[in-house]
Amino acid sequence: MGLIWVVEAILLGCLLVNRFADLSVVRPAWARWSLICGAGAAVGIGLTSALYFLCGTLLGMRAAALGLEVAVLVWAAYEAFRRRAPAPQPAGEKRAPLLISIAAISLLLALAMATAAIATSWDANPQGNWDAWAIWNLRARFLASGGALAQRAWSSKLDASAHAEYPLLLSSFVARSWAFSDSFSTAVPEATSYAFFLALIALVAGGMAALRGPMLGLLAALVLASTPALLHQVPNQYADVPMACYFAGAIVFALLDRPILAGIFAGCAAWTKDEGVLFLAVLLTVTAALKRRAALATLAGAAPAAALVVIFKTWLARGNAGLLSTSLPGAGKRLADVGRYGITIAAFDREFAGLGVGWYHPILPLIALAVVLRFDRERRRDAAYCGALVGFLLLGYFGVYILTNNDLTWLLQTSLNRVLVQVWPVLVLAGFVGLRVPQAAVIVKPVPPAAKARRKTRRLQMF
């Protein structure tokens, strides 16, 4: 029963993205639908999570949250029906080149293998791994209880290892689906994590196909769908795969010149986990520096979720010390400790190698493509944008490890592999966006369509 509410949130997100994101100009059509479904899943989960937190948890009006969701779903479905596009002319259809068909079939095969691998974990560990039941799903159980008991999700009385100071997107979404279905089914967190994984693949495939053609879109998605460390994180039910999805989505929409949607994704990342706050800051800074015109719109998109984070951190969970605030005493001494830099660099090196399995490393296909396709100098601005985001993000993470007053070796061993999983899709995007296109393909330039101006007078353009 809980799965129905996961599907409902995704459907709601897809309908809203389809209605407001103005992706109708994206070609090829599969890339458009891939973007709509990927963005829809991530936005739908984020939106319903925030709605449940505000109405269900803070205001105690769970029925209002449910009613509002269903009302918007019905309206969005009616709008989609009313605005449905005319059926395409079959005579104009071209057959895809053989290589693209091979890449598409390979992607489907890789996704099937990934799903089979993930399913073995659903069977063996239905409750997820340590952080799932010690942090994310534990706090979801408090939030699903409603009333005053929900406040225990951020109570300072909660054991420190439950991280009551962490933002609540994931826990609140799981809680919402549990509360609406009146059950604590393990299928809900399992499906949520899997939905974020599929959304990540769909966003990268669709976004890269729209930017650089279908071949590179399919190949970028294929590299991600076959990344062992990423696949290992999906059934763990942690917040790192959702983070990877929101990071990648923000960058894809920034490159597609949809800054409000990029901001929404970055805001959702900040409402998912503390690293998301760093990502939001980095995205806004790099956008202000390299895509000045888009900076305000990106900020506007991120503002609602960022406001939720500020309210949560400064008011609700103010009694709980975060990693940074506890690291301030003695920070100067740790900054001056050269040995910490060596340990951290060695760990980054080791964990980057650990993204693969056996002799396989997901950087290998990227290197093969870089050697044969080489880089397109005309795309250097996009590559620089993605590269700056990855660089500053990794620098920020590196700084946190240097500053932390936790046992450094323990923290690196228990978190760095997951942190790299968050960043890996951004690194793949940075690599692919600069590659030369291997075949003639329809590429949509990231410029708002001419029709947009006309439509602006007729209807609200949210994204």
Place this chain on the structure above:
Amino acid sequence: MIAGVVIAILLCLWGSFASYGSESDVQQQYRDPYMVSAQFTRLGGVLSAIPEGAGIGYITDAPPGSGLEAGMFLSAQYVLAPRLLKRGTVAEWVLGNFSRPADFAAVGRSQGLLLQQDFGEGVLLFRKAH
């Protein structure tokens, strides 16, 4: 160029098969290593004995600061939520979560607790002795 793209695709498929093999092995080897699913049965009696809004103390025989202690405490907290567990004998009701057989009534008495109910498998409910 085509050969390079084909090589990249084949590399990815290799990664997919390698991931599947590795993940299957790991999951077979580590089936619910912290036995979280089993705690729902083991602690089921406590769920009906203690109201949802209660805060519960917690004592155990697991070494403090050990992985075993953290795993037992956090999995118990997960199963018993929204009841709030607090290490020590700070609350009126105290959960005993033991990994080995012992004279549990004596363990409770030594900490100023009266044994109220023994649910088996090392799960006990104590109450503060006034």
